[in-house]
Amino acid sequence: MNTRSDVTGTNQLDLAVIGCGNMGSAIARVALEKQYSVAVWNRSPERAVRLVDAGATVLTEVSQAFQNADLTIVCVSTTDDVRALLAQIDPTRVAGAILNLTSGLPDEANELAAWAAEHGVPYLDGAILCFPEQIGSAEARILVAGPEQLWTAHSDIVRALAGGAFHVGTVHGAANVMDAGLVGAFYMSSMVAFIEATRYMGNAGVSTDALRSLLPHTLDQFSEEIHDILNRVDTGTFATERATLTVYQEAGQTFLDTMAPHGPATMIRATTGVFDRAVAAGLANEDLAAIVKLSAE
Template identity: 30%
Template sequence: MSTTNTPRTPVTVIGLGAMGQALAGAFLEAGHPTTVWNRSRSKGDSLVVRGAVRAETAEEAVRATELTVVCVVDYDASQAILAPLAEAFEGRVLVNLTSDTPERSREAAAWAAEHSIAHLDGAVMVPTPLIGSPEALLFYSGSQEAFDRHEPTLKALGGKAAFVGTDPGLAAIYDLSLLDFFYGSISGLVHAYALATGDGVKAADLAPYLSTIVQILPPIAEYTAANIDASSYPGTQANLGMMAAGVDHILHAARTRGLDVSQLESIKSVADRAVAKGHRDDDWASTYEVLADRDQNPSAA
């Protein structure tokens, strides 16, 4: 626990799954008096040993401090806990770090506004071992005043506490967008290993060379974002027609080796549609014009 003599803001944590326990533990480590509550009482045992106070009810937990952090499985679970506690939250701040969709975040914020509860929606972007570290990234959106007032306390959870806007759904948008990139990337990684092992190359033998690809991603991310925002896709370094041909080579090799090619087929389909729209000589970022064409995408709402 922190040895500083500076008084720390008391905080409540509701929901003591793996992430909730990590959040409560980070508050304790930073010296914040911490009250905890979970439906399964035993999940708070290790935190109580470390100095947390166990509330007997969710209402008691909320009333114990000005700031309550909730982290449960989804917004159905959080609202089931929180809905009966509107009166207990009067004059207090609710930070909901439950993962769900932007729509659910906005619904929860509307409920909070209806009951005059200061509300922050949030998203945790790191696994539990990194909670409390300077590198840990958490997004927050909703009440600017609540964030400004409690930012020092929230930074106990992670040094990168990013307030992304007053629309309460924005933290979830940032969360899902980064995870969209992550899951697409990790799926591509596993597929790359499957392609290599198909010819007897061990995944571990390929792994050291992937750093070359990883190292060029940060500048690619920056200029791709700039090109999309400017609706300008200069393909002077590598054009879409050339890269689509490269995807076709991978697709052929993967089919020959009996691999699942559904992800590659989707990538090739998007690239081909962008080429058909006149983007052959543009950068790969021009595929955005196909992905974001809501009139042509049947699944778009």
């Protein structure tokens, strides 16, 4: 076990982890369990020192991480913290690559990538889509964005940390984009739509058991339809032999009229607004997926 309190030289370490909160600590522990050599740094050293027993090298200067690790994972609270860290280091002495897993926005990831490009630092940006206790499992998801070859060079260790890790695109903001778009906007909105629908159904005499019975069927259809939408977007095919947007517009209005007198119907109201705009934009006879063509309100 390596318990040195500092290191010198270059690339002596497989991994450095900057930030030893719950997530950073989980990453360091799993990497150590999987026999990688790992150094850790935390702003307040106490949290880093707790990892010594697991085999981590504790660094006293953050610059040592960047100068000695093949991959330095940054996992701190905010992008402001990342900026502050990078301001303290000499970019010409960065030995390996940086993978920033700090929660942030796509524009922030792209801004950090621009800094890295300017200084010739190999840089990847990512988003963590799992809990610390899932790190190391097959289910754990880490999305990584940035140059393909850089991903290839470091994919083994990232996959050791998260079985479900994958490369989402070459634009550095892409991981945060997926976090905002799929996990955020899609997931949250669907959940709220589900809760509003559940409230309406419950008040109208439908039991939650009846809902549970129909759910697998509904979610299966959902998954099929989503794949159809992605295929249509890929091929630009919006002609349909199924329901046209006019049919959706009419059905949506009926559902809204049915639900609205009985409580919140925010989501189906927003949905009918989208259908109205789509029809007004000339998409009346096209498939539901054609609403990808709408411009901002």
